[in-house]
Amino acid sequence: MHENDHDGRWTTEAPPMRDTSLNPHHSTENVPGDYRQVRGWGVDLHHRPMFPRELKSDVTTARGEVRDWQVPQEKIHNSIEHPNLTPVFGTSCPPKGLSGKMRDYAYRYSEGTNRHWMTLLFADRVDMLESLVTGVLTGKPDNWPAEKAWGTRLREVDPARRVRFMAAGAAIVGAAALAVMVSRAMADWDD
Amino acid sequence: MRAMTYRGPFRVRVEDKPEPEILHPNDAIVRVTRAAICGSDIHLYHGLMPDLRIGTTFGHEFIGVVEEVGPNVDNLKTGDKVLVPFNICCGTCYFCSRGLYGNCHNTNANATAAGAIYGYSHTCGGYDGGQAEYVRVPFANFGPEKIPEGISDDDALMLTDACPTGYHAAQMADINEGDTVLIFGAGPVGIFAARSAWLMGAGRVIVTDHLDYRLDFVSRYGPAEVINFTHLKDPILYFKKITEYIGADAAIDAVGADASGSIYQSLLGFKLKAQAGNAVALHWAINSVRKGGTVVVIGAYGPPMNLIPLGSLFNKGLTVRGNQCPVKRQLPRLYEHVRNGLIKPGEIITHRFPLEDIAEGYRVFTSKLDNCIKPVVIPDRAAA
Numbered sequence: 001m002h003e004n005d006h007d008g009r010w011t012t013e014a015p016p017m018r019d020t021s022l023n024p025h026h027s028t029e030n031v032p033g034d035y036r037q038v039r040g041w042g043v044d045l046h047h048r049p050m051f052p053r054e055l056k057s058d059v060t061t062a063r064g065e066v067r068d069w070q071v072p073q074e075k076i077h078n079s080i081e082h083p084n085l086t087p088v089f090g091t092s093c094p095p096k097g098l099s100g101k102m103r104d105y106a107y108r109y110s111e112g113t114n115r116h117w118m119t120l121l122f123a124d125r126v127d128m129l130e131s132l133v134t135g136v137l138t139g140k141p142d143n144w145p146a147e148k149a150w151g152t153r154l155r156e157v158d159p160a161r162r163v164r165f166m167a168a169g170a171a172i173v174g175a176a177a178l179a180v181m182v183s184r185a186m187a188d189w190d191d
Numbered sequence: 192m193r194a195m196t197y198r199g200p201f202r203v204r205v206e207d208k209p210e211p212e213i214l215h216p217n218d219a220i221v222r223v224t225r226a227a228i229c230g231s232d233i234h235l236y237h238g239l240m241p242d243l244r245i246g247t248t249f250g251h252e253f254i255g256v257v258e259e260v261g262p263n264v265d266n267l268k269t270g271d272k273v274l275v276p277f278n279i280c281c282g283t284c285y286f287c288s289r290g291l292y293g294n295c296h297n298t299n300a301n302a303t304a305a306g307a308i309y310g311y312s313h314t315c316g317g318y319d320g321g322q323a324e325y326v327r328v329p330f331a332n333f334g335p336e337k338i339p340e341g342i343s344d345d346d347a348l349m350l351t352d353a354c355p356t357g358y359h360a361a362q363m364a365d366i367n368e369g370d371t372v373l374i375f376g377a378g379p380v381g382i383f384a385a386r387s388a389w390l391m392g393a394g395r396v397i398v399t400d401h402l403d404y405r406l407d408f409v410s411r412y413g414p415a416e417v418i419n420f421t422h423l424k425d426p427i428l429y430f431k432k433i434t435e436y437i438g439a440d441a442a443i444d445a446v447g448a449d450a451s452g453s454i455y456q457s458l459l460g461f462k463l464k465a466q467a468g469n470a471v472a473l474h475w476a477i478n479s480v481r482k483g484g485t486v487v488v489i490g491a492y493g494p495p496m497n498l499i500p501l502g503s504l505f506n507k508g509l510t511v512r513g514n515q516c517p518v519k520r521q522l523p524r525l526y527e528h529v530r531n532g533l534i535k536p537g538e539i540i541t542h543r544f545p546l547e548d549i550a551e552g553y554r555v556f557t558s559k560l561d562n563c564i565k566p567v568v569i570p571d572r573a574a575a
Contacts, residue, residue: 020432025422027406030414031396035369038389038414040533042368045392049520050362057288062296064283068263070215077242077313081303082296087281088215088329089300090307090317093244103242111304117495120241120314121464128199131245140206147202149554 063087075100077107099127193570194248194323195549200238201557203550208248211319211327216263217281219331221273224573225348226253226321227540228549228566229277230378231491233557234448235312237461239468240493242301242313250568251277251309252352253321254344257331264332273335274347275328276355276518279307279316282333293515298329304494306515314494322549324570336522341530345537348567349379350525351518354536357383357445358525359516360489361391364441369394373430373439373479375472377405377417379539379565380489381445385413386534397439399426401451404562412538420452430479438481446472447490448497459498467493477504477511488513542566 022028032038066087074094078085095103102123109116135141145151154162194208211220232249234240257271267273280287280295287295298307299316307329310320319326328335338347357380364372372388374381377400388396397416398409406417420426431438448460448468452475460469476486477500486509504511528534541564544552552566 018432018436020435022433023418023422023429026416026418026433027410028416030410031416032414035389035394040390040528040531042390042392043528043533044362044387044390044524045368047524048362048391049524050359050517053290055288055290057285059283059285059288062285064281064285064288064297066281066283066297068216076300076317078300079302082300086300087297088217088279089298090313090319091214092248092317092319093246093313095244099244106242107301111302111494114495117241117493121495124238124241124243127245131198142198142202143204144202147198147204147550149550152551152554152560153558 077103079107079111081110097127097130099123099130102126192324192572193546194319195250195546195568196245197235197243197247197249198245201236203236203249203553205547205549208319208323210325213259213261214327215329216261217330217332218261219257219264219267219328219335220259221253221255221275221321221326221328221335222258222572223250223253223255223321223324223326223570224272225255225344225567225569226250226323227348227351227353228252228322228552228556228568229352230380230449231311231447232553234468234491234493236553236557237449237468239448239460240312240314241495244313244317247310247312248319248323249310250320250322250326251311252348253309253326254338254347254351255321255326257335258325260331266332267335267337272338274338274351275309275321275326275335276522277308277352278334278515278518279309279318279329280334280517280519281330287333290517290520291514292517292519294517302494308515322546322568324546324572334519336519339526342526343537345540345567346529346535349536349539349565350522350529352516353379353539353565354383354534355518355521355525356380356489356516357385358387358521358534359514360384360443360445360487361387361393363485363487363489363512363514364388364391364443365485365510365512366391366393366441368392370440371395371397371434373442373476374398374415374445375443375450375476376400376445376490377402377409378445381443382409382412382539382564383534383536384443384445384489385409385415389413390528390533397430397433399430402559405559405564408539408564426452427475427478430475434481438479438484440481441485441487442476442480443487444472444476444490448492450490456498466497467495468497470497470499473497473499477507477509480507480509482507483509485510485512487511489516539565540567544568546570
């Protein structure tokens with residue numbers, strides 16, 4: 001009896017393998033055939049700064065020993081997951097306005113809650129709107145083209161994209177002008 | 192002083208701000224001589240990090256000269272040239288005492304889920320960063336290091352974050368001799384991770400991205416096998432196929448929240464803000480690593496949540512590692528590698544901008560214009 005002849009139920013021949021070839025865009029040209037030939041190969045195989053990951057320590061309190069504590073001069077939001085205010089903290093951009101009230105609310109909740117993070121994200125957008133207004137009131141209005149570096153983008157993008165961008169701009173301006181003309185014509189017609 | 196300030200998503204400008212002061216006896220004030228824009232600054236620039244307040248100065252990669260020190264700082268003196276690791280860490284808390292300098296518990300009042308980082312939102316402590324003329328450096332008795340002999344300014348700048356972070360990623364991948372390492376993202380961290388994977392003994396290093404010029408760079412710098420995933424109908428299937436249908440031994444997500452490659456993830460993450468950015472790189476990493484393999488998250492994500500295939504992570508028995516790099520633990524070994532020419536960190540710098548033109552720098556970097564890999568900003572007072 002032939003070994004593959006089990007009423008066709010099994011065989012010792014493996015099914016054909018699927019393709020394992022590289023995509024034509026997959027480049028291996030700069031990699032040596034023997035990986036040990038790569039410059040510096042294996043020098044850290046047994047010499048890695050992060051092993052062991054955690055160093056031995058006999059510090060058992062969250063803060064360890066702290067001698068001096070920075071004193072808040074403005075409102076500092078402190079996560080309720082901390083045992084107390086940290087010995088040092090950042091003083092950039094104290095909370096202000098409606099966004100500040102929203103941040104106050106967010107910091108009433110722990111870092112495991114969506115209410116905490118989503119309120120902060122929303123407060124960021126409110127902060128931006130508030131800052132647009134205060135920028136105008138304080139004589140330092142936002143300059144969107146400069147702050148977004150539109151000129152750089154136009155200068156650096158490839159010519160085809162630049163043409164498409166300018167064509168789209170011209171189309172929008174043209175459509176707006178056409179709309180104004182049509183509305184005026186209709187108004188004249190009504191008169 | 193002049194300082195970059197955030198004005199809202201996709202908008203930054205330079206304006207006058209008060210110079211920083213010593214607020215704690217362990218503080219120092221550093222005059223910045225050069226600062227880099229980091230790939231993770233893009234997440235801020237796009238407004239993806241919660242509690243990112245208008246007026247914040249970014250910049251967690253910088254070197255400079257010590258201008259003033261607090262009374263407890265006895266390891267530095269005025270005039271010292273220092274590199275400042277991006278982690279703000281005390282060196283003595285529960286976590287720092289265990290070498291986890293990226294997880295210091297004494298410097299970030301706003302959150303326990305993240306360590307403190309210069310210029311990286313209030314979620315990371317609310318400190319102003321180094322894309323300015325001066326910066327306050329807390330715990331200067333522990334964090335900053337004098338730039339050693341044989342380390343150039345460009346190398347030192349890259350040793351504050353990008354290079355140690357890539358090196359750390361390769362270590363977290365637990366590479367055994369001959370392992371296949373698949374790296375998502377050919378930005379600065381992905382480039383350094385590729386170089387470092389060889390030092391750890393990898394047998395095959397594959398990098399994927401959607402930008403050919405970056406893939407060209409890493410193919411030579413790593414070196415590495417490279418493939419632009421836009422040429423692949425199904426990237427995950429392809430990575431299985433070229434690893435004999437086993438999968439890579441380790442996959443490194445060196446992209447983070449600003450990934451490209453999934454309309455669904457982009458819609459939820461960028462447009463609707465229903466998750467912390469686009470997690471497609473992590474999604475692909477989990478799916479293309481082998482069973483029992485290791486996934487490394489070194490690209491930055493915000494804290495809220497992301498959509499990733501937890502079922503595959505569980506059923507494949509994966510180990511997932513991630514952390515902000517504890518820079519100071521990497522530096523002694525990296526100084527050796529730089530001196531021996533095994534890693535040349537400064538070579539990835541492609542662009543330099545005056546601080547006053549930082550909006551242009553962000554635009555060029557984020558829009559991947561002019562084959563930009565790593566931009567550096569130089570304040571006017573850098574040479575003062």
